[in-house]
Amino acid sequence: MEGKANIQDVAKRANVSIATVSRVINNQGGVRKQTEERILKAIKDLGYIRNAAARTMKSKDTKTIGVIVPDINNPFFPSVMAGIEQKAREKGYFAILSSTNESPVVEQEILKNFIERGVDGVIITTANENGDHLKQVHEQGIPIIAVDRSIQYYDVDTVLVDNVKGSYQAVQHMILQGHEKIAIICGPQNTTPGRERFIGYKKALEDYNLKLDERYIFQGDFGERSGYQGAHQLYSLEERPTAIFSSNNLMTIGCVKAMGDLDWKLGEEISFFGFDDVDIATFLNPKLSVVSRPMHALGELAFQLLHERIQFKDPVPKREYKLSPELIIRESCRLRYPNNSPDGQSLKK
Amino acid sequence: MEGKANIQDVAKRANVSIATVSRVINNQGGVRKQTEERILKAIKDLGYIRNAAARTMKSKDTKTIGVIVPDINNPFFPSVMAGIEQKAREKGYFAILSSTNESPVVEQEILKNFIERGVDGVIITTANENGDHLKQVHEQGIPIIAVDRSIQYYDVDTVLVDNVKGSYQAVQHMILQGHEKIAIICGPQNTTPGRERFIGYKKALEDYNLKLDERYIFQGDFGERSGYQGAHQLYSLEERPTAIFSSNNLMTIGCVKAMGDLDWKLGEEISFFGFDDVDIATFLNPKLSVVSRPMHALGELAFQLLHERIQFKDPVPKREYKLSPELIIRESCRLRYPNNSPDGQSLKK
DNA sequence: TAAAAAAATCTAAACGTTTACATTTAGGAG
DNA sequence: CTCCTAAATGTAAACGTTTAGATTTTTTTA
Numbered sequence: 001m002e003g004k005a006n007i008q009d010v011a012k013r014a015n016v017s018i019a020t021v022s023r024v025i026n027n028q029g030g031v032r033k034q035t036e037e038r039i040l041k042a043i044k045d046l047g048y049i050r051n052a053a054a055r056t057m058k059s060k061d062t063k064t065i066g067v068i069v070p071d072i073n074n075p076f077f078p079s080v081m082a083g084i085e086q087k088a089r090e091k092g093y094f095a096i097l098s099s100t101n102e103s104p105v106v107e108q109e110i111l112k113n114f115i116e117r118g119v120d121g122v123i124i125t126t127a128n129e130n131g132d133h134l135k136q137v138h139e140q141g142i143p144i145i146a147v148d149r150s151i152q153y154y155d156v157d158t159v160l161v162d163n164v165k166g167s168y169q170a171v172q173h174m175i176l177q178g179h180e181k182i183a184i185i186c187g188p189q190n191t192t193p194g195r196e197r198f199i200g201y202k203k204a205l206e207d208y209n210l211k212l213d214e215r216y217i218f219q220g221d222f223g224e225r226s227g228y229q230g231a232h233q234l235y236s237l238e239e240r241p242t243a244i245f246s247s248n249n250l251m252t253i254g255c256v257k258a259m260g261d262l263d264w265k266l267g268e269e270i271s272f273f274g275f276d277d278v279d280i281a282t283f284l285n286p287k288l289s290v291v292s293r294p295m296h297a298l299g300e301l302a303f304q305l306l307h308e309r310i311q312f313k314d315p316v317p318k319r320e321y322k323l324s325p326e327l328i329i330r331e332s333c334r335l336r337y338p339n340n341s342p343d344g345q346s347l348k349k
Numbered sequence: 350m351e352g353k354a355n356i357q358d359v360a361k362r363a364n365v366s367i368a369t370v371s372r373v374i375n376n377q378g379g380v381r382k383q384t385e386e387r388i389l390k391a392i393k394d395l396g397y398i399r400n401a402a403a404r405t406m407k408s409k410d411t412k413t414i415g416v417i418v419p420d421i422n423n424p425f426f427p428s429v430m431a432g433i434e435q436k437a438r439e440k441g442y443f444a445i446l447s448s449t450n451e452s453p454v455v456e457q458e459i460l461k462n463f464i465e466r467g468v469d470g471v472i473i474t475t476a477n478e479n480g481d482h483l484k485q486v487h488e489q490g491i492p493i494i495a496v497d498r499s500i501q502y503y504d505v506d507t508v509l510v511d512n513v514k515g516s517y518q519a520v521q522h523m524i525l526q527g528h529e530k531i532a533i534i535c536g537p538q539n540t541t542p543g544r545e546r547f548i549g550y551k552k553a554l555e556d557y558n559l560k561l562d563e564r565y566i567f568q569g570d571f572g573e574r575s576g577y578q579g580a581h582q583l584y585s586l587e588e589r590p591t592a593i594f595s596s597n598n599l600m601t602i603g604c605v606k607a608m609g610d611l612d613w614k615l616g617e618e619i620s621f622f623g624f625d626d627v628d629i630a631t632f633l634n635p636k637l638s639v640v641s642r643p644m645h646a647l648g649e650l651a652f653q654l655l656h657e658r659i660q661f662k663d664p665v666p667k668r669e670y671k672l673s674p675e676l677i678i679r680e681s682c683r684l685r686y687p688n689n690s691p692d693g694q695s696l697k698k
Numbered sequence: 699t700a701a702a703a704a705a706a707t708c709t710a711a712a713c714g715t716t717t718a719c720a721t722t723t724a725g726g727a728g
Numbered sequence: 729c730t731c732c733t734a735a736a737t738g739t740a741a742a743c744g745t746t747t748a749g750a751t752t753t754t755t756t757t758a
Contacts, residue, residue, distance in 0.1 A: 006713090008714080016737070017737065017739075018714090019737070019739075032737090035737085047488055049464050050465060050714085051406070051465065051467070051713090051715070052402075052467065053401075053403075053405035053406045053715090054716090056715090057402045057713095057742095057744065058716040058717080059717095072427040072431060073424070073428060075422070078421040081448075085447075094459075094462050096446070097445070098446075099431070099434065101431075116399060116401035116404075117401045117402075118400070136396065256632075279628045279629060280629050283602065283606065283629050355744055356744065366709075367709095367745080368708060368709080368746080368747075371745070371746060371747080372706095372747095379706065379707090380706070381707090381754095399744085399745075400743085400744050400745070401745095403713090403743070406745070407712075407713055407745050408746060
């Protein structure tokens with residue numbers, strides 16, 4: 001009753017030795033039916049729950065993995081987490097989550113704590129792509145999986161989204177709708193996603209023989225404000241673009257706000273494609289077309305890779321996966337020439 | 350190097366006994382400066398990290414609290430979590446988070462796991478307000494704090510939002526703007542929030558001598574679709590309301606969508622107030638006025654209460670806190686009579 | 699300089715499991 | 729009925745800490 005029953009108490013009550021109780025708890029078999037039932041009853045009567053700390057001390061593994069995200073308020077991460085948790089539960093693992101608030105210091109603390117707790121593995125979207133702080137984890141032989149952001153210093157398995165492909169397809173879609181003056185609102189070029197999404201844009205233009213026009217490239221910082229500014233700047237051009245690709249969710253929001261303020265008719269005067277789905281997307285009129293990242297799948301895959309590493313400690317070389325994002329075509333991106341066919345001139349690949 | 354250094358190894362290397370090392374690790378003082386430095390160096394050299402499992406086994410407490418939320422994808426919870434984590438970190442505690450997906454079964458599993466791990470306390474927004482599944486936790490003497498949803502069976506400390514006050518103030522605001530035909534889109538009356546928000550609405554009307562009009566009460570289910578239907582139904586009335594109060598975020602979204610479809614001019618023909626801030630609120634034109642819940646504060650308070658319980662195990666009676674929500678006045682709620690003053694007749698309190 | 703007091707350090711016993719290995723028991727075979 | 733084998737159960741030694749209480753060292757006092 002007093003919440004302190006241990007294996008001894010159970011053993012005593014069932015009139016067996018602790019070894020037998022242990023065998024029942026972990027169903028290892030080799031216990032007579034009758035005895036097992038007696039023990040099970042004792043466990044129930046005493047409300048016995050096994051002490052994980054003691055267990056861990058002997059058997060080393062904890063059946064627990066640690067997950068570290070940089071910003072729990074960014075809806076992207078809870079979705080990934082959901083994927084991780086689902087797979088983890090299936091395999092009898094338990095996931096504990098912590099958020100760093102983009103602080104490398106906090107991240108380090110959390111990692112240390114995870115090691116102390118003896119997690120069997122770590123899934124992390126790091127706040128410090130450099131990665132030297134993962135040294136301790138690595139030295140303890142704890143497998144690591146990087147999600148969404150790669151880690152430079154150590155060779156860890158990595159699960160990314162194919163940013164290049166995503167932006168390529170979005171821009172391609174606009175091109176096939178007949179657009180030729182397609183602008184991009186870029187993310188910071190010193191981040192992987194920022195760079196890659198720009199590359200996809202360039203590649204699409206190139207493949208369809210459209211030339212890169214500096215005027216249509218706006219350098220943003222992934223923040224809402226810069227999206228707003230970007231739209232304003234593009235609007236102020238003599239020769240306005242007919243379509244805009246925005247490199248992330250926040251800039252998309254800023255951008256659409258600006259369009260509202262400028263009375264720049266979305267879907268009519270200006271087509272639009274955003275990277276990352278946003279709540280407001282289906283809310284606007286017209287609804288926004290976006291590139292959506294497979295967040296749940298990202299999480300599932302991350303756990304799967306981790307699980308393999310945990311089971312087979314052999315030094316398999318680093319693996320890197322890129323998941324394809326999905327194009328969600330809604331209404332914000334319309335045919336350049338609603339009534340005529342495009343001239344087709346530059347559309348040959 | 351081999352990631353397996355223990356306190357023994359450190360002791361050996363520093364030429365002291367493990368007791369002294371332990372004292373240094375936990376800085377309990379009583380160690381000569383010189384010795385301490387030697388030990389610290391040994392720890393560093395060996396990359397020693399203390400084994401939490403072993404530690405827990407002796408000293409009982411884990412400096413860890415478990416947090417359980419029903420739906421990690423609902424932005425409300427990550428915000429609360431952020432508040433919890435911040436306070437926890439300040440006090441040297443570590444928070445582990447798990448999501449139940451609104452499944453009582455999963456919740457039970459997680460709780461068991463938390464007990465096994467020996468968490469010092471639990472903060473929970475339960476998927477099962479009944480609460481009998483918390484029996485085990487209770488029996489182990491582990492303190493529990495309920496957040497946002499109360500728990501019937503056991504007397505646990507509870508941190509709620511003052512739903513009555515929030516909706517009261519919102520409705521009051523609309524009344525003071527001169528509205529008299531104020532509709533409500535209710536949440537389910539078998540949930541605490543649904544009931545309480547309706548009570549606030551009724552109370553406000555009563556206090557200002559406005560009579561309750563059945564036609565203006567729409568029974569929703571907290572889902573987006575019901576908000577949409579609600580707006581439609583209210584629009585179809587011969588005598589339409591001039592203002593609407595929506596009881597939660599999702600119904601707000603549905604509601605506003607409907608208004609768009611109906612071309613029911615928000616802020617002009619129809620004023621609006623929602624419970625819970627939503628992303629789209631500042632995005633619409635006019636911007637939505639809403640009741641905002643102090644999520645961060647909720648989390649902070651929850652941890653604070655838990656911490657007290659952990660420290661002083663005395664059986665203090667159950668405490669219940671209601672935090673005041675905040676009115677965010679934006680633009681969706683306008684004066685009923687922009688040019689004339691309201692007739693004032695029914696406005697005396 | 700010796701004894702007393704204070705400070706630093708050490709020894710050893712838990713904590714609650716798991717698990718190799720030892721022992722007992724049950725059930726047949728002879 | 730005895731012996732043998734296999735199955736069931738028990739014994740005891742870890743695992744890596746923390747922490748009383750014992751012991752040693754250092755400092756103070758006379």
